[in-house]
Amino acid sequence: MSLREKLKALEELQQIDLEMNAVRAEAEGLPARRAELEAKVSEAQRAYEAEKGRLEDNERERRQVESLLAMERDKVKKWEGRLGEIKTPREYAALSREIDIAKKTNETQSEQLKTLAAAAGTLRAAVDQRAEELSEREMATQSDRQGLEQAEAEMTRRLGELDARRAEAVTRVDASLLSRYENIRRRRAGIAVSPVVGATCTGCNRNIPPQLSIVLQRADSVETCPSCNRIIYSAAAVNPPAPDPA
The missing domain is CATH 1.10.287.1490 (Helix Hairpins)
Structure with missing residues (x-):
């Protein structure tokens, strides 16, 4: 499983947890x-x-x-x-x-x-x-x-x-990532994973360093926000828009 797929699985788990929190x-x-x-x-x-x-x-x-x-x-x-x-x-x-x-x-x-x-x-x-x-x-x-x-x-x-x-x-999330995810989620009001849109972490609404933005575009490593310590990823890199039909 590629890192991009692992991040997508984590993203899905986060969305389910947020829905559960809202219902509770x-x-x-x-x-x-x-x-x-x-x-x-x-x-x-x-x-x-x-x-x-x-x-x-x-x-x-x-x-x-x-x-x-x-x-x-x-x-x-x-x-x-x-x-x-x-x-x-x-x-x-x-x-x-x-x-x-x-x-x-x-x-x-x-x-x-x-x-x-x-x-x-x-x-x-x-x-x-x-x-x-x-x-x-x-x-x-x-x-x-x-x-x-x-x-x-x-x-x-x-x-x-x-x-x-x-x-x-959970079965689709890497075991080491899952442990990390759960620890962050407990400390960060239930939100452990935040997409970066533009150059802004949507978890804390703060800009990330330009070099980190470049790293996130490659989607080949797990990174955390320097401000809120949540797992971050480039929304455009992990979920690229579908190509326009010819």
Whole structure:
């Protein structure tokens, strides 16, 4: 196998590894996307529960006021029934005064009950709105969950396919080059091989010395970038353009 062929095999392996890294990076983002979906549902649930709690507080207060109002009205009826039995003007005046006070209290409680009833209508509408929003969010989230599950399944399939391709590609890479490649890849964020385009290493975007450019054009030795220490090769020499048809 010529050095040019060895470099092409290494180039193919690098491309497979980059694709695998991209798929793994995408897969690593799935838990955060799931958490974001659940957070939106939780937010809608909290909003619904808050409105529901306010309505329940309103209903509880209305029941208390209704109970007190019923008791006070019964009390007024009893007192009014006793007025005819009172013999002294003094007792009559005292009881009449108590009845007047109780009636005014009842009027205040009646107004309070009307206010609470009006507020209850607004609160019910808010609860209904929050319930609808929660239902819509749950439906949307269910759809999004299914989308994430499908994406995860697709990523698993792609990784399996890439694993098989990598295992086959490794067999075509020179053993000494493979060891060197793996060492550099660990130290250089997964990129161990970089083509040189013009006079620039695409791994670090720095120019290489002119003499090294000449050496790379011959494609008869393994060279590394003086700046980033990645394995470099001339893209034009390793993958020459196809000749124009005559």
